[in-house]
Amino acid sequence: xxxxxxxxxxxxxxxxxxxxxxxxxxxxxxxxxxxxxxxxxxxxxxxxxxxxxxxxxxxxxxxxxxxxxxxxxxxxxxxxxxxxxxxxxxxxxxxxxxxxxxxxxxxxxxxxxxxxxxxxxxxxxxxxxxxxxxxxxxxxxxxxxxxxxxxxxxxxxxxxxxxxxxxxxxxxxxxxxxxxxxxxxxxxxxxxxxxxxxxxxxxxxxxxxxxxxxxxxxxxxxxxxxxxxxxxxxxxxxxxxxxxxxxxxxxxxxxxxxxxxxxxxxxxxxxxxxxxxxxxxxxxxxxxxxxxxxxxxxxxxxxxxxxxxxxxxxxxxxxxxxxxxxxxxxxxxxxxxxxxxxxxxxxxxxxxxxxxxxxxxxxxxxxxxxxxxxxxxxxxxxxxxxxxxxxxxxxxxxxxxxxxxxxxxxxxxxxxx
Amino acid sequence: xxxxxxxxxxxxxxxxxxxxxxxxxxxxxxxxxxxxxxxxxxxxxxxxxxxxxxxxxxxxxxxxxxxxxxxxxxxxxxxxxxxxxxxxxxxxxxxxxxxxxxxxxxxxxxxxxxxxxxxxxxxxxxxxxxxxxxxxxxxxxxxxxxxxxxxxxxxxxxxxxxxxxxxxxxxxxxxxxxxxxxxxxxxxxxxxxxxxxxxxxxxxxxxxxxxxxxxxxxxxxxxxxxxxxxxxx
Numbered sequence: 001x002x003x004x005x006x007x008x009x010x011x012x013x014x015x016x017x018x019x020x021x022x023x024x025x026x027x028x029x030x031x032x033x034x035x036x037x038x039x040x041x042x043x044x045x046x047x048x049x050x051x052x053x054x055x056x057x058x059x060x061x062x063x064x065x066x067x068x069x070x071x072x073x074x075x076x077x078x079x080x081x082x083x084x085x086x087x088x089x090x091x092x093x094x095x096x097x098x099x100x101x102x103x104x105x106x107x108x109x110x111x112x113x114x115x116x117x118x119x120x121x122x123x124x125x126x127x128x129x130x131x132x133x134x135x136x137x138x139x140x141x142x143x144x145x146x147x148x149x150x151x152x153x154x155x156x157x158x159x160x161x162x163x164x165x166x167x168x169x170x171x172x173x174x175x176x177x178x179x180x181x182x183x184x185x186x187x188x189x190x191x192x193x194x195x196x197x198x199x200x201x202x203x204x205x206x207x208x209x210x211x212x213x214x215x216x217x218x219x220x221x222x223x224x225x226x227x228x229x230x231x232x233x234x235x236x237x238x239x240x241x242x243x244x245x246x247x248x249x250x251x252x253x254x255x256x257x258x259x260x261x262x263x264x265x266x267x268x269x270x271x272x273x274x275x276x277x278x279x280x281x282x283x284x285x286x287x288x289x290x291x292x293x294x295x296x297x298x299x300x301x302x303x304x305x306x307x308x309x310x311x312x313x314x315x316x317x318x319x320x321x322x323x324x325x326x327x328x329x330x331x332x333x334x335x336x337x338x339x340x341x342x343x344x345x346x347x348x349x350x351x352x353x354x355x356x357x358x359x360x361x362x363x364x365x366x367x368x369x370x371x372x373x374x375x376x377x378x379x380x381x382x383x384x385x386x387x388x389x390x391x392x393x394x395x396x397x398x399x400x401x402x403x404x405x406x407x408x409x410x411x412x413x414x415x416x417x
Numbered sequence: 418x419x420x421x422x423x424x425x426x427x428x429x430x431x432x433x434x435x436x437x438x439x440x441x442x443x444x445x446x447x448x449x450x451x452x453x454x455x456x457x458x459x460x461x462x463x464x465x466x467x468x469x470x471x472x473x474x475x476x477x478x479x480x481x482x483x484x485x486x487x488x489x490x491x492x493x494x495x496x497x498x499x500x501x502x503x504x505x506x507x508x509x510x511x512x513x514x515x516x517x518x519x520x521x522x523x524x525x526x527x528x529x530x531x532x533x534x535x536x537x538x539x540x541x542x543x544x545x546x547x548x549x550x551x552x553x554x555x556x557x558x559x560x561x562x563x564x565x566x567x568x569x570x571x572x573x574x575x576x577x578x579x580x581x582x583x584x585x586x587x588x589x590x591x592x593x594x595x596x597x598x599x600x601x602x603x604x605x606x607x608x609x610x611x612x613x614x615x616x617x618x619x620x621x622x623x624x625x626x627x628x629x630x631x632x633x634x635x636x637x638x639x640x641x642x643x644x645x646x647x648x649x650x
Contacts, residue, residue, distance in 0.1 A: 005530055016518040326514045329475060330575070331503020331531040334495050410502075411476040414514070 006336070010344040014351075017316075024312050025352040028390055031302030032356025036378060036386045037363035038298055042291035044368055044376030046284060059249045060146065060276035061241040062102075063256060067269035080235045081263065082225060086140060088259045089241060095248030095255075098142030101225040101236030105136040109221065110191040111179045119178075124373055130212045134175035136192070138225035138236055144170075144203065146242040154186035154201030162224040169197045173205035174218035190221075193231055197223065212373075240276070249275065302389075305352075306397040313345050313401035324405050325413030334406040341405050345398025346391050353390025357383055420484070421583070421614055422449035422472060427481030429467050429637075441467035442478065443637035449616070451582070454609040456617045456628035464637040466587060469618045473506055473585050474498045503531050507576030509601075511588035513568040515560040515575075521547065522556040525575045532579060546578040547571075550604070566597030573604055584608055587618045602627045603650035623648075 014021045065081050082101055089099040109116040119133035137143070141159045144150065149172075157170050169190065176185050185199040207213040225236055241256065243249035253273050260271040317324070324337055361378055368376030429442040441464045449455055459465040470476035471483060474490055483490050485501065493501070507528075508514075515524045525543040534542070547553045550570040560568050569589060576584060586605060590598030606627060609615045619625050626648035633641035 002533060012523075013518065322514075323516055326516060327527065327531075328499070329473070329502055329508050329514070330528040331499050333499040333531075336499075336531065409476060411470045414475065414510075 003339075006339050006343050007347070009340055010347050013344060014348060020312065020316075021348060021351075024309060024348045025355055027305040027308035027312075028302075028349050028352030028393065029356035029359060031298060031305045032353050032386050032390050033359035033363055034298035034301055035295060035389075036357060036360025036382060037367055038291060038294045040360070040364040040378035040382045041367050041371070041376055042287055042294075043379055043382065044364070044374065045372060046287055048372070048374060049283060049287075059243045059245055061243060061249060061253055061256070061273060062276045063239040063241060063260070063271070063273050065237050065239075065260065065264055065269065065271045081260075082140070082236060082239060084263060085239060085256070085259070088256070092252060092255055095243055095251045097242040097244055098140075098145035099239060099241045100140040100143040100146045101138050102238040102240050103138040103225065103228065103233065103236035105138065105192075105223070105228075105231055105233050107136055107193040107231050109134065109136065109179075111188065114179050124212065125371070128212060129216050131215045132219070134172065134178060135220040137220055137222050138228060138233075139222040140225060142242075143222050146240050148206060149203040151201050152204035153184060154199070156201055157222060157224060162226045165226050165230070166224060167195060167197045167227070167230070168200045168224065170201040170203060170222045171199055172203050172218040172220040172222075174209060174214045175221050176202045177209060178219065192223070192227075195230060197227075302393065306393045309345055309349060309394060310397040310400060313341065313398050314404070316344075317341065317401045317405040320405075321408065321413050321416035324408060325410055325416065328408075328410035328413060337406040338402045341402035342395055342398050345401070346394040349394025349398075350387065350391045352394075353387045356390060357386050360386060420448050421451045421453075421486060422447070423482075423484040423487075424448075424471075425482045425484075427471065427478045427483060429464075429471060429476065430479045433479065440464075440637045442471065444481070445634075445637070445639055447632065447639065447642070449614065451614055452609070452612055453630060454606070454615045454617070454628045455630045455632055456619060456625035457632045457634060458619055458622060458625045459634040460620055463634050465618050465620075465634050467637075468634065469585055469587050469616065472616060473508060474501050499531075503528055504579060505581055506583045506585055507579065507581040509569070509572050509576050509584065509586040509589045511591040513560070513565075513572045513592075515568055515571055517560055519559075520556065521552065521558050521560065521563070521571050524560065524571060525578050528575065528579050542578055543574075546574040549577065550574045564597075565593050566600065569593060569597070569601055570604075573601065577608065582612075582614060584613050584615045585618070586615070588620070589617070590619075590621075590624060598624075599650050606647075606650060 063085070067079075086099055089096045116133035121132040122130040124130050139157060140162060141157045144156055151170075152173065154170075157168070160166070161168055169192070171179070171185055179185065179190070180188070185202055188199050189196050190199060191197070203218075205214065205218055207217055209218070223231075228235055241252060243252045253275070257271075257273045260273065264271045327337065361383075364376045364378050368374050424445055424447040427442050427445045428440065431439040431441060443464070445468065457465045457468055467476065471478050474485070477491060485505070490498065490501070516527070519527075522540070522543055525546055526539050529539040529542055544553055544556065547556055550573050552567060552570055552574065555563065555567065560571065563571070569592075584605065589601050589605070593601065602624065605615050605617060615628070617625070617628055625631055626645065627650065629644055629647050631641065631643060631645045632639055
């Protein structure tokens with residue numbers, strides 16, 4: 001007997017018992033839909049995290065220097081380590097692409113009628129920024145190199161701007177839209193805490209403009225880090241170094257650590273040099289953990305569904321014992337009987353899988369919208385895996401009833417009512 | 418002429434060694450040659466159905482040898498036994514044993530499917546067999562839509578669709594009225610004339626008179642075995 005014929009036979013007998021087939025499909029599709037929804041939602045979230053991470057670029061090193069000494073006002077006494085670090089890193093061109101301070105300012109930015117202090121912060125349920133005023137960052141001329149930024153209009157920050165205490169700024173793409181709309185900001189004067197700063201350039205957008213992502217990654221302005229003095233902020237103590245690749249990142253961490261150990265007075269302070277994004281790794285681990293736990297719970301529903309399949313197939317075998325006897329008397333081999341029942345349960349579960357995939361897709365779209373305001377469409381591998389899993393379940397849980405059906409002597413099977 | 422069927426001291430014992438053991442076949446020896454028409458007659462419980470199950474390779478004897486076409490069936494695998502049931506033997510049962518959710522045509526095609534014949538030839542052979550029993554126009558009906566006599570004719574068509582050398586009929590008229598019963602018996606005689614070996618199992622002496630040879634069985638033993646006057650249908 002050929003395999004196509006076996007499929008046709010299985011299809012006939014599924015159609016012959018529509019009500020029961022529907023129940024069997026029901027028992028498998030809920031599990032498949034649940035597993036699929038969970039896996040694809042988690043995958044979608046991970047992809048989203050990775051996207052934001054990727055916008056900044058990889059291979060970054062966080063450097064921080066801190067002091068234990070405080071002045072009368074209780075502020076830590078800090079010294080400008082940046083100029084020294086900058087020069088040191090310039091000598092490591094082999095492994096380092098750039099270095100920039102990481103400080104930010106709470107200063108108020110005003111242009112015309114637009115005032116950053118009156119702009120409203122908006123958050124989604126997860127307290128991610130949806131929209132808000134631009135961030136003010138202190139940077140060096142290598143800020144753009146460290147942050148995957150490229151100049152779209154005007155010019156970038158120059159090292160001379162830092163050395164000469166120039167009152168200039170470069171805008172992120174979203175910040176330019178917030179303050180200037182579609183007009184060209186280059187050459188315009190903005191007020192930062194009442195001081196005039198000239199816009200010399202605008203960076204290109206790293207993500208889709210006007211989206212929550214854009215407000216999170218492209219809504220900023222960069223001032224030369226030496227403007228801290230003018231704006232009354234402390235000199236930056238945290239720095240960001242971008243390395244060429246994974247291997248040069250390790251070299252750079254060692255080199256910078258070595259340099260700082262000679263520069264920082266260990267009795268009055270300390271320093272830290274580490275790979276950036278360890279907390280993202282941690283977050284990803286948490287996500288994987290959660291998806292494993294939820295997936296495990298959903299898998300239990302699949303198991304229960306599978307046992308249901310086994311039950312139904314056992315009943316089917318008992319009911320069709322006589323049919324098995326007839327087929328055996330007409331020359332069906334044991335293997336043909338096994339194939340018939342395995343294909344039948346595999347097909348039933350496969351159909352359950354298809355229904356499950358449909359509901360799982362709807363589920364992940366709905367869950368993505370409700371929980372994360374994003375469109376999560378299940379990945380192809382998730383869909384294929386869900387289908388494969390359901391067929392495999394059918395074959396697995398169908399094998400015992402199928403074996404039972406084939407073990408009967410033809411004469412015993414024929415005797416059944 | 419070579420013996421087609423050769424039973425030597427065949428026993429079929431249920432619950433052997435127990436006090437309640439039943440000897441359905443109790444040392445039976447029987448030879449049947451090609452082209453014979455044999456009626457196996459006995460009361461219910463005499464062992465005649467067990468005899469047919471053993472002869473039809475549906476059941477394995479407890480002891481003794483059964484050679485079919487010179488081959489000892491006890492040494493055959495499930496695959497080989499299945500092939501014998503498929504190609505050598507056509508069964509006709511008292512209860513027709515049609516599969517209810519398949520059409521008449523699909524029922525007749527079943528043994529051909531297990532032979533691996535391709536769909537076009539299979540359909541042609543099945544229609545041929547149905548034409549022989551006069552039911553070609555009912556090919557797309559379900560068995561439940563037909564009378565008992567018609568169902569038994571479908572079963573005959575199924576049995577002869579593979580042109581097996583042996584036809585085994587177990588009380589084929591048991592569920593039919595006498596007129597349709599006679600039709601069925603006439604068919605068996607016709608098949609025998611065309612060269613098939615026919616083995617008819619019955620409890621009814623009148624029906625047994627269809628056959629040219631009668632084998633009477635009681636308590637698992639053959640008590641009578643001789644040629645007889647044939648009653649032609």
